[in-house]
Amino acid sequence: MSYRLIDVRPRAAFLEGHIPGVAHLDPELDLSAIGPDPAVGGRHPLPGVEQLEEAFRRVGVGRFDYVLAIDDGSGWAARCWWLLRHLGHDLAGTFDLRGYIGPLMTTPFAPVRGEFEARPRDDDTITAEEILARLDDPSLTLLDARSEPRWLGDEEPLDPVPGRIPGARNAYFEDSLPDDLAEAPELVAYCGSGVTACVVALKLVLAGREDVRLYPGSFSEWCRRENYPIEKGQP
Numbered sequence: 001m002s003y004r005l006i007d008v009r010p011r012a013a014f015l016e017g018h019i020p021g022v023a024h025l026d027p028e029l030d031l032s033a034i035g036p037d038p039a040v041g042g043r044h045p046l047p048g049v050e051q052l053e054e055a056f057r058r059v060g061v062g063r064f065d066y067v068l069a070i071d072d073g074s075g076w077a078a079r080c081w082w083l084l085r086h087l088g089h090d091l092a093g094t095f096d097l098r099g100y101i102g103p104l105m106t107t108p109f110a111p112v113r114g115e116f117e118a119r120p121r122d123d124d125t126i127t128a129e130e131i132l133a134r135l136d137d138p139s140l141t142l143l144d145a146r147s148e149p150r151w152l153g154d155e156e157p158l159d160p161v162p163g164r165i166p167g168a169r170n171a172y173f174e175d176s177l178p179d180d181l182a183e184a185p186e187l188v189a190y191c192g193s194g195v196t197a198c199v200v201a202l203k204l205v206l207a208g209r210e211d212v213r214l215y216p217g218s219f220s221e222w223c224r225r226e227n228y229p230i231e232k233g234q235p
Contacts, residue, residue, distance in 0.1 A: 007023070007071075008069050009071055017106060020104075024059070025055055030052075032047060040217075042193045046216045067091065069093070070095045071094070073174075082201055128228070135165075139185040147172055150162070164219065165219065166231040187209055
């Protein structure tokens with residue numbers, strides 16, 4: 001098994017300094033699609049399978065390569081991990097560049113093209129429509145990865161409406177997971193646009209909850225849907 005290091009910070013940050021020998025994928029251009037309407041897919045829509053397959057081939061990922069995605073705590077490394085897992089590639093992990101002690105390069109690395117093959121899963125996402133239909137279903141546990149002030153609706157710096165999906169619990173992506181999640185029948189992670197929710201999903205998978213699903217559109221999609229309910233304040 002060989003290893004592929006992929007820096008998924010914005011290109012400007014990557015060019016300022018990166019670990020020697022790492023390849024680069026742009027979070028906005030490679031790990032997101034450009035959607036015409038945030039009400040359909042949110043602010044960072046999932047890319048299509050062909051777009052992702054080409055991106056991972058371009059940075060040299062092969063079928064049996066272990067991929068280490070690198071960011072600076074933004075959540076994009078977990079997004080890269082989740083996308084690889086979504087495409088059937090389970091050999092992946094994440095690394096926070098803030099913990100790196102070593103030389104940094106400014107010259108981009110040009111990897112040999114890989115033979116990455118996508119084998120998409122169909123059981124790891126949930127749609128806004130399904131969540132709406134199941135808001136009163138106690139077996140479905142929604143985890144909001146945003147900060148508590150955003151979850152409460154006290155502030156919202158990015159989306160037009162503050163608040164949360166009704167019934168969602170706060171599980172801020174930088175904090176430890178709530179202790180009682182092991183007993184929840186179904187778990188769904190979301191955030192503002194489907195990025196930091198992948199951090200929560202990664203923690204859950206590592207804790208043994210392989211069945212966690214992602215709501216890709218997240219609150220940026222939900223809050224733009226006409227007549228979709230929004231909750232604020234303490235439960």
